[in-house]
Amino acid sequence: MATEHDHGTIWTLPAPAGRKPRYTREQIADAALRIADQEGFDAVTMKRIAAELGAGTMTLYYYVRNKTDVVALMQDAILAEALVPGEDLRQSWRDAMAAIARRSRQVLMAHPWSLSSLNEAQFGPNAMRHFEQSLAAAASTGLAAPARLELIAVVDDYVAGNALHAIEALTRAKLAEADPDMVAAAVSYGIAQLESGDFPQLSAIYAEGAGSEEPAGPPMTETALTDQFERGLLALLDGLAARLRLS
Amino acid sequence: MATEHDHGTIWTLPAPAGRKPRYTREQIADAALRIADQEGFDAVTMKRIAAELGAGTMTLYYYVRNKTDVVALMQDAILAEALVPGEDLRQSWRDAMAAIARRSRQVLMAHPWSLSSLNEAQFGPNAMRHFEQSLAAAASTGLAAPARLELIAVVDDYVAGNALHAIEALTRAKLAEADPDMVAAAVSYGIAQLESGDFPQLSAIYAEGAGSEEPAGPPMTETALTDQFERGLLALLDGLAARLRLS
DNA sequence: GATCTTATTCGTACGTGATACGAACAGAGT
DNA sequence: ACTCTGTTCGTATCACGTACGAATAAGATC
Numbered sequence: 001m002a003t004e005h006d007h008g009t010i011w012t013l014p015a016p017a018g019r020k021p022r023y024t025r026e027q028i029a030d031a032a033l034r035i036a037d038q039e040g041f042d043a044v045t046m047k048r049i050a051a052e053l054g055a056g057t058m059t060l061y062y063y064v065r066n067k068t069d070v071v072a073l074m075q076d077a078i079l080a081e082a083l084v085p086g087e088d089l090r091q092s093w094r095d096a097m098a099a100i101a102r103r104s105r106q107v108l109m110a111h112p113w114s115l116s117s118l119n120e121a122q123f124g125p126n127a128m129r130h131f132e133q134s135l136a137a138a139a140s141t142g143l144a145a146p147a148r149l150e151l152i153a154v155v156d157d158y159v160a161g162n163a164l165h166a167i168e169a170l171t172r173a174k175l176a177e178a179d180p181d182m183v184a185a186a187v188s189y190g191i192a193q194l195e196s197g198d199f200p201q202l203s204a205i206y207a208e209g210a211g212s213e214e215p216a217g218p219p220m221t222e223t224a225l226t227d228q229f230e231r232g233l234l235a236l237l238d239g240l241a242a243r244l245r246l247s
Numbered sequence: 248m249a250t251e252h253d254h255g256t257i258w259t260l261p262a263p264a265g266r267k268p269r270y271t272r273e274q275i276a277d278a279a280l281r282i283a284d285q286e287g288f289d290a291v292t293m294k295r296i297a298a299e300l301g302a303g304t305m306t307l308y309y310y311v312r313n314k315t316d317v318v319a320l321m322q323d324a325i326l327a328e329a330l331v332p333g334e335d336l337r338q339s340w341r342d343a344m345a346a347i348a349r350r351s352r353q354v355l356m357a358h359p360w361s362l363s364s365l366n367e368a369q370f371g372p373n374a375m376r377h378f379e380q381s382l383a384a385a386a387s388t389g390l391a392a393p394a395r396l397e398l399i400a401v402v403d404d405y406v407a408g409n410a411l412h413a414i415e416a417l418t419r420a421k422l423a424e425a426d427p428d429m430v431a432a433a434v435s436y437g438i439a440q441l442e443s444g445d446f447p448q449l450s451a452i453y454a455e456g457a458g459s460e461e462p463a464g465p466p467m468t469e470t471a472l473t474d475q476f477e478r479g480l481l482a483l484l485d486g487l488a489a490r491l492r493l494s
Numbered sequence: 495g496a497t498c499t500t501a502t503t504c505g506t507a508c509g510t511g512a513t514a515c516g517a518a519c520a521g522a523g524t
Numbered sequence: 525a526c527t528c529t530g531t532t533c534g535t536a537t538c539a540c541g542t543a544c545g546a547a548t549a550a551g552a553t554c
Contacts, residue, residue: 008428008436011436116366118411120415120419123433129446153479154479154483157409157411157412158404160408160412161403161408161411162401165403165407168365168367182255185255186370188259189256190370190375193372202375232404235401235486236401236405237486238485238486238490239486239487239489242485242486
């Protein structure tokens with residue numbers, strides 16, 4: 001009874017194109033994207049988006065059914081950025097997939113909210129293009145379809161997980177430099193825990209790092225994280241190539 | 248001016264333990280966890296948690312500073328479930344890390360909200376224990392500390408990403424069986440896109456799958472996803488072992 | 495045991511967000 | 525000029541997080 005016109009995704013619903021709409025879904029998505037990038041995802045509110053467009057809040061509901069539709073639009077807009085230039089796909093499957101992986105990660109990290117706001121992400125047009133590119137990259141493996149899909153999925157898993165963790169790390173680092181007291185508190189708490197004796201491994205690492213200047217933790221700079229990603233990616237591709245008997 | 252008592256994480260703030268508090272942070276976390284698992288993360292509201300405990304809404308704020316504290320408590324409670332029995336750590340580094348990875352994934356998937364709700368996740372006591380276990384697993388590699396950390400991080404990336412995607416897939420599958428119309432709409436939309444000719448790879452896959460009974464998409468059952476995870480994990484470990492010159 | 499202190503509980507109020515509803519407005523076809 | 529209905533948006537409702545301060549009661553002091 002509640003949700004009758006609630007069917008499907010925005011992609012299946014025709015956008016208003018009749019007489020003379022003042023806006024388009026693209027404009028809405030762009031406005032939302034702009035706000036998210038500049039002021040954070042939480043700042044993306046229907047009112048704020050409307051204001052950005054110079055429209056009344058409720059006007060947006062003529063173009064979308066609800067806010068999750070807007071988010072879907074945003075997600076898909078991002079995926080457009082994740083597309084690689086066609087030349088990259090004509091390399092070996094390994095280089096092509098690596099190129100896609102690198103670019104995807106870049107885009108994800110450029111929009112930190114993208115991964116944390118993925119309520120059942122819709123499969124929009126740019127998602128299809130992105131997927132098509134991955135298939136093209138994997139085409140030269142000569143693998144059967146299921147294996148090809150699996151290859152893509154596994155690499156995607158790694159990319160998403162790495163982006164997620166990298167975003168977390170960088171966010172934390174940013175917060176930390178804004179509020180040094182917090183770091184101090186966290187560190188002293190950690191040390192106190194270590195002294196319980198329940199963390200021999202951690203204690204060893206901490207003691208080891210005490211000599212050098214490094215803060216004895218995982219790397220926190222963007223380049224360090226990217227280098228780590230790169231090494232992991234290559235290792236993963238190695239392993240997959242071997243298991244799938246690829247050259 | 249705004250946030251002066253806002254320092255640090257809950258872990259650094261002492262829990263009320265003076266005269267006779269009627270509740271504990273653990274009870275609050277448990278109640279919240281129960282609600283999240285049964286009714287979804289969105290159902291976890293301060294009022295709802297309080298009701299679950301038979302307390303007034305604002306009572307919670309005596310134990311916690313804000314809702315993100317509650318979420319941090321929930322995250323840490325989950326990590327307790329992710330700890331593996333000690334025996335698992337005394338195997339080869341490969342088996343030990345695989346055991347941790349498998350268990351972590353299980354737990355993440357058992358609480359689908361955990362990954363989508365990670366505003367800068369706090370590093371609580373169980374996070375430390377979890378990390379300690381990973382370090383113990385990686386200890387027998389004989390690698391230097393940085394390499395050990397990287398090994399753990401890369402595997403964790405894959406685990407998180409896979410769990411994320413698996414959760415998405417299963418959620419979508421669940422929604423789909425509840426509303427078959429949506430699937431039909433999505434499929435017809437997809438086919439229409441294919442006919443534009445812009446998706447040769449996808450079209451090929453679709454045509455190939457048209458003969459068999461499979462819906463020509465990525466696997467959607469939990470066991471299929473778990474099997475895929477397993478194969479990817481082994482491949483990743485292969486690749487890492489080779490790159491790090493481990494046996 | 496009566497009284498006091500303050501730890502602990504919680505009712506009320508405010509600000510914000512999503513969005514249902516329906517009125518106001520305007521462009522196109524007659 | 526008039527009508528039809530596509531398009532815009534003001535108002536109202538409900539849910540949420542939480543600031544503030546009042547109400548309550550546990551334990552210390554006498």
